[in-house]
Amino acid sequence: MESYLPIFICTLLTVLILLGLLLASRLLRQRNSPLTDREPYECGNEPETFAHEHRFSVRYYLIAVLFVIFDVETIFLFPWAVLLDRLALFGLIEMFLFLTILIAGYVFVWRREALDWV
């Protein structure tokens, strides 16, 4: 547990460094001009609609769901890999079973064209 304490110190220091940078810029920078246009940038046109009024492609959501499935599975593999020499053949067979199920799901997702963009 003691090796984790420095992490908190480093996080704290990072926050302090960032605050210092923001403060330095606050002291140095020029005041915001009233002439600056505060509308969202749209290549010079006056925006008619705004980004938050629009919907975006459901594909992004699909990718997020797939990511959750595959990344959790990756985290499962980490401790298994470290202990592989002690688990030996038993561990290998276990993990191949697990990977087979995973790959079946992967093939299913591929066949349903969830991996194709557009």
Place this chain on the structure above:
Amino acid sequence: MSWAWLDSLRETIGQPQFTLLFAPAAKFLVAIVVILLIIAYLVFVERRLLGFLQVRLGPNRVGPWGLLQPIADILKLLIKEDTIPNRAVRWAYLLAPCLVVAPAFVIFSVVPFGPSPNAPGAPRWYVTDLDAAIIFVVALASLGIYGIILGGWSSNNKFSLLGGLRSAAQMVSYEVPQGLALVGPLMLAGSMSLVGIVESQAQRGLWFAVPQIVAFFIYFVAGVAETNRNPFDLPEAESELVAGFHTEYSGVRFALFFLGEYANMIVISAIAVTVFLGGWLRPFPSIEALAFLDLIPGAVWFFLKVFAFLFLFIWFRGTFPRFRFDQLMALGWKWLIPLALANLMVTGLLVVLLNGRT
């Protein structure tokens, strides 16, 4: 070098306070200052190198050979107006740039820059040695996505939103092969601590890039995609999305996004060097004839390898055209993931069949 002064400092502060508070804080600050210097000059070197690659000069006016250019850039970014669009979601807009930088910095607390010294009382070359360092690194590296997607969404700008979404989809997709690629070296090393992984490479006299060449390749390609660099820089494809997620940002907050991208490049390189290229080890650690190379300190080897990677990043940017988005997704999901899974199964089989880690 004598470390007596360190011992006296240790006594003045008191042993527990020294090892738990003072030493990590001091080491981390030194590391961050070095990293910031590298980033400042990396931007300069990148612009010069891109210039040479395109048969032009690049920035050469500020100071001799343009060497003071980074300082001019930093000053300019600090004194620029800090604009906030009137339709932005304020708290998220202000917070996002910090969220990109912070995780990249904290990761340096587990990276071992050099070997454990033999001299009594000499400081070690890392802030802390976690037993689950790889998981810590992977977890923190993925936190950077929050900053990018929050920045893109909170600007309430169509370009920013699209850039942020693309970026999130891309980083999330490439994290899977990246994680899978790291499993191979873990099987060989039998340890998740970065120090342990390098030591196991030293013991074996072999960089893991040799038996794990496929994993190494996957890790680096995914790393380039994770940092949104060419040829995977779709989130900020300037011809279609202006500047992507940081279109609306200016001044110091823009600088923070920039800093985050370059810090992430160094993180990817440092982890690649530690896991695949033997960290602080010299090339060919098993060949006795090259032992004279050990005269060069480990930290120098470490940074030389990191710089080689950074050069590759810049070279890629000067060479490759950008992917199309569907090609990018196909490469991640349909090529790298099956390849990583195959590499994983073959490695597992070989490790068990050859009985132990030869």
